[in-house]
């Protein structure tokens with residue numbers, strides 16, 4: 120399975136529609152890919168909070184319209200990263216996966232909206248559900264950026280049978296080491312592929328480092344980009360998930376863990 124990571128920047132000098140057009144140009148002659156992945160909110164730019172309202176779009180908006188064409192032309196699954204979705208009077212950070220016919224096969228609304236040096240949590244409504252989708256490469260799920268820090272999301276994904284988690288992100292350079300740590304840890308603890316595509320460049324004085332990564336279920340980093348914009352290819356073996364779980368069946372040993380005074384009382388008698 121060939122994965123293409125579209126590590127695109129969102130400079131303030133470019134409008135959303137210009138950026139979508141530039142993404143189309145970047146995709147023009149990429150090598151053949153089975154799955155193409157974009158970063159979080161790449162079209163509007165994650166850190167342009169003052170423009171969230173004007174750059175919001177319904178699910179069937181310009182990003183999805185273009186991505187449908189890309190999926191069909193390139194015969195690939197396309198994960199559009201995420202859009203600012205306007206829905207029933209609320210705004211969401213919504214990730215979308217398309218199949219090679221251009222049909223939407225997954226919608227995920229970011230659960231952990233971010234509030235540290237970010238207005239996302241103030242402006243957007245949090246989603247509530249994880250979803251997984253069957254594909255020829257196994258079950259695929261989405262989790263977005265800050266969700267990486269919350270193991271409960273990942274446990275839920277594994278319960279749903281996920282083999283590969285796609286993580287679009289706008290993760291700042293100031294915490295690059297956390298990005299590298301969490302993308303690796305989530306792959307190892309859940310024995311899944313983590314396919315994580317980060318933004319690059321600068322937005323409102325925040326530096327975004329790229330370093331998009333693909334980590335396999337054994338924790339080997341198959342690919343890590345630098346901080347340059349570009350499309351990066353990585354080969355993935357979907358059969359490895361089953362193999363790692365069979366050889367080292369750690370997930371079967373997960374236990375419910377008690378908390379609180381009753382657990383202490385039981386332990387002390």
Ligand SMILES: O=C(O)CCC(=O)C(=O)O
Nearest residue numbers: 233264265289290291294
């Ligand atoms: O958790 C972090 O450090 C970064 C999160 C973030 O930037 C986001 O969720 O967009």
